[in-house]
Amino acid sequence: xxxxxxxxxxxxIGIIMDGNGRWAKKRLLPRLAGHxxxxxxxKKVTQAAKDLGVKVLTFFAFSTENWQRSKEEVDGIFxxxxxxxxxxxxxxxxxxxxxxxxxxxxxxxxxxxxxxxDIVEKTKNNSGFTINIALNYGARAEIVxxxxxxxxxxxxxxxxxxxxxALYSNGLCDPDLVIRTSGEQRLSNFMLYQSAYSELYFTKxxxxxxxxxHLIKAIINYQSRERRFGKIK
Numbered sequence: 001x002x003x004x005x006x007x008x009x010x011x012x013i014g015i016i017m018d019g020n021g022r023w024a025k026k027r028l029l030p031r032l033a034g035h036x037x038x039x040x041x042x043k044k045v046t047q048a049a050k051d052l053g054v055k056v057l058t059f060f061a062f063s064t065e066n067w068q069r070s071k072e073e074v075d076g077i078f079x080x081x082x083x084x085x086x087x088x089x090x091x092x093x094x095x096x097x098x099x100x101x102x103x104x105x106x107x108x109x110x111x112x113x114x115x116x117x118d119i120v121e122k123t124k125n126n127s128g129f130t131i132n133i134a135l136n137y138g139a140r141a142e143i144v145x146x147x148x149x150x151x152x153x154x155x156x157x158x159x160x161x162x163x164x165x166a167l168y169s170n171g172l173c174d175p176d177l178v179i180r181t182s183g184e185q186r187l188s189n190f191m192l193y194q195s196a197y198s199e200l201y202f203t204k205x206x207x208x209x210x211x212x213x214h215l216i217k218a219i220i221n222y223q224s225r226e227r228r229f230g231k232i233k
Contacts (some may be wrong), residue, residue, distance in 0.1 A: 003220075004216055004219055004220055004223070004230040006053065008223045009052055009053040009054060009055060009219065010054060010175075010176035010177040010199075010219065010222055011055050011173055011176055012054075012055060012056040012057075012058070012172065012173050012174065012175045012176055012177075012199070013049065013054055013056070013057055013058070013074060013175060013177045013179060014057075014058040014060070014177070014178040014179070014180075014190065014194075014195065015045070015058065015059055015060065015131070015178075015179045015180075015181075016060045016178070016179070016181070016187070016188060016190050017041070017061070017181060017210075018037055018060060018180055018181050018182035018184055018206075018207055019034075019181050019182025019183075019205075019207045019208070020034035020037065020038040020207055020208060020221075021034050021035075021204060022182060023037060023038075023133065023206040023207070023208045023209065024037075025079070026206075027133060030138065031073055032073065032076040032077075032080075034206075034208060035073075035076060035080055036080060037205050037208035038208050039080050039081075039084050040208070041070065041207055041208050041209070041210050041211065042059060042084070042090075043084075044211050044212065045057070045210060045211065045212070045215055046131060047212075048211070048212035048215050048216075049129075049215065051081060051212075052215070052216070052219065054129075055129065055130065055173075056131070056132060056172055056173065056175075057129075057131055058102070058132040058133075058191070059131070059132070059133050059134065059170075060134045060137065060171075060188075060190050061077075061081060061133050061134055061135050062077060062078075062081075062104060062134070062135045062136055062137070063134075063136075063137060063138055063188065063189060063190075064104075064136060064137065064138035064141050064189070065102075065138065065189070067136075067214055076108075077197070078108065078109050081112060081133075081135070082109075082112045082115060085112075085115050085116070085119055088116065089119060092119065092123055092131075093122060093123060093126070093177075093224070094125045094129045095128065095129075096127060096128030096129070097123060097126055097128060097129050097130070097131060098103060098123045098125075098127065098129070098130045098131070098139055099116075099119045099120055099130075099131050099132075099133070099174070100120060100130060100131070100132040100133070101116050101120060101132070101133050101134075101135055101168075102132060102134040102135070102142070102168035103134050103135045103136040103137030103138075103142075103168065104136045104137075104141070105117075105135055105136060106181055107136050108135060109169055109225040112175030116133075116135070118227075123132070125162075132169070132172065132174070133136040134191075137168070137190075138189045139185075139187075139189045139191055139192035139193065140189055140192070142193075143167075143192070143193060145166075145168075146163055146166035146167050147166075149166040150163070150166050151161060163193075165195075167193065169191070170184065173195070174194045174195070174198065175191060175195055175198045176195070176196060176198060176199065176203050176222070177199050177200075177201060177218065177219070177222045178190070178191070178198045178199070178200050178201070179193050179201045179202075179203070179215075179218050180200075180201070180202050181203055181206060181210050182203075182204065182205070182206050183202070183203075184202070185203040187200075197227070197229055199222050199225055199227065200220045201221055201222065202231045203218070
């Protein structure tokens with residue numbers, strides 16, 4: 001049986017948390033029950049990633065396209081995120097966890113928007129582990145936003161470094177590994193620019209069932225790959 005190599009742990013893992021609704025449907029439960037179970041999976045995977053030595057976890061929690069879902073489901077998702085942040089606020093501070101967000105959070109409910117701003121501010125100097133939550137996020141919108149920022153700066157010749165600084169992910173290393181659950185094999189508008197050289201891992205496991213053993217399996221798969229970045233080894 002393959003074992004995880006502690007010296008080759010990915011620094012940054014992005015996770016497209018997919019399959020909450022199908023997990024619930026399979027159990028004859030409402031969709032929000034799946035999202036609630038998905039939040040519990042987030043907690044387990046966050047702890048597992050910290051234990052394994054991962055530095056950054058980016059969770060794709062709500063996309064710019066998810067507004068097309070029913071108001072009941074959208075409101076329910078936001079309430080779950082709100083509760084999760086409130087319950088873990090002190091824990092993040094005490095355990096040296098930095099919380100960041102990606103996406104236009106100004107469009108979120110005011111209470112959630114204010115909580116996110118508060119927790120980002122109060123954890124900004126923490127350095128032990130980073131949780132990056134993508135809310136009302138879409139990579140295409142992010143790229144357009146970056147272009148408009150650079151236009152306003154009136155930079156004559158834009159470099160890749162300039163562009164990276166204009167993205168929501170400014171200050172973070174690019175994801176080494178992107179995981180998508182539930183069997184779908186696409187990025188669905190998630191960190192398109194930053195994932196240019198990410199290793200992609202797809203699993204049929206629904207997100208609520210994804211835990212430490214699944215994370216270890218994904219990392220072992222990542223460690224089996226040869227990352228050349230266009231070079232010949």
